[in-house]
Amino acid sequence: MKAAICYEVNKPLVVEDGVTVDPPGKGEVKVRVAVTAVCHSDLHFLTGEIPSPLPGLAGHETAGYVDEVGEGVTRLAPGDTVVIGTVGTGCGQCYYCTVGLRHFCTERGAFMRPKHANRKGERLALMAGPVGGFAEYTTVPQELVTKVPADMPLDRAALLACGVTSGFGAVVNRARVRAMSSVVVVGTGGVGLNSIQGAAFSGAYPVIAVDVLDSKLKTAREFGATHTVNISKEKDPVKTVMAMTAGRGADYVFVTVGKVEAVRQGFSMAGPQGMTVIVGLAGGNLADFTPLEFVFTEKILTGCGGGSIRSSIDIPYLVSLYQAGKLKLDEIITGHYPLARINEAIASLQKGEALRNIVTFD
Amino acid sequence: MKAAVCYEFGQPLVLEAIELAPPGQGEVRVKLTATAVCHSDIHDMKGELPGPLPFVGGHESAGYVDECGPGVTSFKPGDPVVVSLLASCGQCYYCITGLPHLCQHRFDPPAAPRLKNKKGEPVFQRGNIGGFAESVIVNQSQLVKVPAAMPLDRAALLACGVSTGFGGVVNRAQVKPFESVVVMGIGGVGVNALQGAAYTGAYPVIAVDVLEGKLKMARDFGATHAVNAASKDAVETIRGLTGGRGADYVFVTVGSIAAIKQGISFTGQRGTTVLIGLPNFKDQLSLSPLELIPTEKNIIGGFMGAANLRIDIPNLVAMYQSGRLKLDELITGRYPLEKINEAVASTEKGEGLRNVIMFK
Numbered sequence: 208m209k210a211a212i213c214y215e216v217n218k219p220l221v222v223e224d225g226v227t228v229d230p231p232g233k234g235e236v237k238v239r240v241a242v243t244a245v246c247h248s249d250l251h252f253l254t255g256e257i258p259s260p261l262p263g264l265a266g267h268e269t270a271g272y273v274d275e276v277g278e279g280v281t282r283l284a285p286g287d288t289v290v291i292g293t294v295g296t297g298c299g300q301c302y303y304c305t306v307g308l309r310h311f312c313t314e315r316g317a318f319m320r321p322k323h324a325n326r327k328g329e330r331l332a333l334m335a336g337p338v339g340g341f342a343e344y345t346t347v348p349q350e351l352v353t354k355v356p357a358d359m360p361l362d363r364a365a366l367l368a369c370g371v372t373s374g375f376g377a378v379v380n381r382a383r384v385r386a387m388s389s390v391v392v393v394g395t396g397g398v399g400l401n402s403i404q405g406a407a408f409s410g411a412y413p414v415i416a417v418d419v420l421d422s423k424l425k426t427a428r429e430f431g432a433t434h435t436v437n438i439s440k441e442k443d444p445v446k447t448v449m450a451m452t453a454g455r456g457a458d459y460v461f462v463t464v465g466k467v468e469a470v471r472q473g474f475s476m477a478g479p480q481g482m483t484v485i486v487g488l489a490g491g492n493l494a495d496f497t498p499l500e501f502v503f504t505e506k507i508l509t510g511c512g513g514g515s516i517r518s519s520i521d522i523p524y525l526v527s528l529y530q531a532g533k534l535k536l537d538e539i540i541t542g543h544y545p546l547a548r549i550n551e552a553i554a555s556l557q558k559g560e561a562l563r564n565i566v567t568f569d
Numbered sequence: 570m571k572a573a574v575c576y577e578f579g580q581p582l583v584l585e586a587i588e589l590a591p592p593g594q595g596e597v598r599v600k601l602t603a604t605a606v607c608h609s610d611i612h613d614m615k616g617e618l619p620g621p622l623p624f625v626g627g628h629e630s631a632g633y634v635d636e637c638g639p640g641v642t643s644f645k646p647g648d649p650v651v652v653s654l655l656a657s658c659g660q661c662y663y664c665i666t667g668l669p670h671l672c673q674h675r676f677d678p679p680a681a682p683r684l685k686n687k688k689g690e691p692v693f694q695r696g697n698i699g700g701f702a703e704s705v706i707v708n709q710s711q712l713v714k715v716p717a718a719m720p721l722d723r724a725a726l727l728a729c730g731v732s733t734g735f736g737g738v739v740n741r742a743q744v745k746p747f748e749s750v751v752v753m754g755i756g757g758v759g760v761n762a763l764q765g766a767a768y769t770g771a772y773p774v775i776a777v778d779v780l781e782g783k784l785k786m787a788r789d790f791g792a793t794h795a796v797n798a799a800s801k802d803a804v805e806t807i808r809g810l811t812g813g814r815g816a817d818y819v820f821v822t823v824g825s826i827a828a829i830k831q832g833i834s835f836t837g838q839r840g841t842t843v844l845i846g847l848p849n850f851k852d853q854l855s856l857s858p859l860e861l862i863p864t865e866k867n868i869i870g871g872f873m874g875a876a877n878l879r880i881d882i883p884n885l886v887a888m889y890q891s892g893r894l895k896l897d898e899l900i901t902g903r904y905p906l907e908k909i910n911e912a913v914a915s916t917e918k919g920e921g922l923r924n925v926i927m928f929k
């Protein structure tokens with residue numbers, strides 16, 4: 208089979224034939240990949256901003272068909288249409304699974320065991336999640352696999368594996384935004400737009416989109432933003448947000464841009480006791496934070512991993528929202544690229560041209 | 570009246586006669602009985618927190634209402650009161666939503682300085698109190714009446730140290746039974762965080778400090794375990810005490826970046842590090858977002874124990890009077906105003922929990 212392998216950071220991926228994947232072991236599922244979307248966190252790994260062993264295999268927003276199931280897999284059968292998420296349903300036994308925080312399952316580290324080998328037989332490290340979606344086939348633990356209805360288009364379904372859930376889930380699961388609270392979303396890419404959808408869905412007002420491109424801010428309004436701030440044009444964007452939130456700053460700020468400077472600016476846009484949620488993977492260190500700022504304002508700084516999703520609950524729920532016309536997914540897809548042109552899909556995302564580019568497999 | 574004035578950062582306070590303006594609209598003059606020395610007073614005196622010179626510090630006070638300005642209806646001369654630095658307007662978003670400690674006008678200075686030295690120069694009241702003086706003029710929102718039977722030196726502690734620690738746990742973090750708590754720094758604020766944690770049913774309640782004597786004392790205030798922060802395996806020890814996970818809540822009552830960073834490492838996934846102690850205002854915290862994203866740890870601040878004075882102070886008084894809150898044990902020494910520099914030096918050395926200035 209073919210896969211797009213990262214041999215060196217900041218270099219085009221090498222689309223190679225003759226790649227192999229382990230057959231499904233106990234509790235594992237082999238999936239024929241139909242589509243994998245390219246996510247910004249793939250880029251963080253492919254550019255070396257977040258280190259990883261090499262050679263490696265990225266791609267973690269994947270949907271496809273169950274090809275083969277290993278021993279002990281009862282919920283899935285060959286031919287099922289599925290999404291492979293980065294967050295598992297959990298072991299069901301550890302502390303976090305027991306208290307309802309499945310995304311913290313203590314067994315999750317085991318998912319990162321490499322399953323693919325290149326044609327020389329070298330194992331391929333999994334990059335940016337436990338999926339290995341830039342390959343025609345992958346083998347994953349059944350916990351990462353969620354069945355979706357057969358009439359759900361798989362390119363849309365794949366987005367539910369990460370981008371949509373990271374954005375929507377940060378608002379709904381992690382911060383639990385309530386109606387009539389004010390929300391700022393910094394960055395209106397594939398994740399940010401979904402935070403905006405989540406905030407609008409929760410009844411937040413105002414929902415303020417922050418970005419550097421007017422074209423993106425226009426799209427943000429279509430996803431539910433009530434106000435927009437173009438930080439490349441505003442002299443004092445923090446002041447502008449203050450004015451939009453009755454002089455206080457926002458109740459919630461979601462920073463979906465993976466830059467520490469964006470986190471710092473977002474934190475300034477939050478009001479007293481307001482919560483800043485770091486969603487975008489940012490390398491480097493946050494600086495210019497004084498503890499006094501925390502003490503006097505009682506602001507909250509936190510993170511959200513993968514939308515804190517309960518995949519077996521949230522993915523089917525989001526599918527039904529989409530099918531009922533209450534969740535935008537079609538609008539998130541910018542382009543489709545066959546595996547042979549994956550580097551174009553990546554370059555286009557890197558340039559900020561695209562919300563989500565989808566890599567398709569035959 | 571006499572007051573202890575700070576004219577220069579890092580120098581002893583100067584005892585001198587100060588003139589007090591008459592109480593204006595909504596203002597009350599209080600003749601003080603006691604003002605405790607808090608660590609943030611020391612930050613003020615060293616220039617580690619922003620603010621103009623010269624000033625009179627002191628913000629943990631209690632005394633008797635002496636004179637009321639126009640528009641004051643809730644107090645009359647002779648009322649015993651606690652005096653807090655938390656002013657609130659009663660009308661802004663935060664006051665209306667029940668968070669008066671975040672009032673948008675809480676730090677607004679009076680229209681004109683209320684104090685003058687004998688040369689006629691204005692002297693500022695730190696925290697809009699200036700409690701290192703025989704009398705103060707404050708906004709009525711800074712006062713809470715206490716029962717006549719309540720000893721005022723103990724009542725004074727409720728204005729800041731007790732509320733900040735106890736309220737940090739109970740109001741800000743809203744710790745629940747069975748949750749695990751670490752309190753870093755076993756001083757005047759830390760022991761009250763321990764009392765709060767024990768009161769809410771937290772378990773374990775882990776005291777962290779570098780001095781064995783303080784760790785021993787921590788058990789008297791409700792700590793179930795004690796860990797020396799200087800020990801190499803402090804993080805592992807705390808994980809071991811919290812099911813291998815790290816604590817649900819870590820209260821950092823020490824104003825140092827190193828303590829905050831260590832506190833974050835003591836915190837478990839979805840756990841909350843609460844910053845309470847005031848560091849130098851120029852000190853910066855640096856951390857990687859990747860510490861927060863996969864763990865979903867929270868870093869939050871707690872200001873003055875998120876105190877809602879008119880609710881919390883009577884509650885704390887009732888708890889003290891019914892033997893459920895330790896206050897007597899918090900007072901290390903009592904000093905007349907003339908010896909304030911000794912009291913400050915002793916607090917700075919970390920010798921005691923609270924030193925209290927007693928007025929005649």
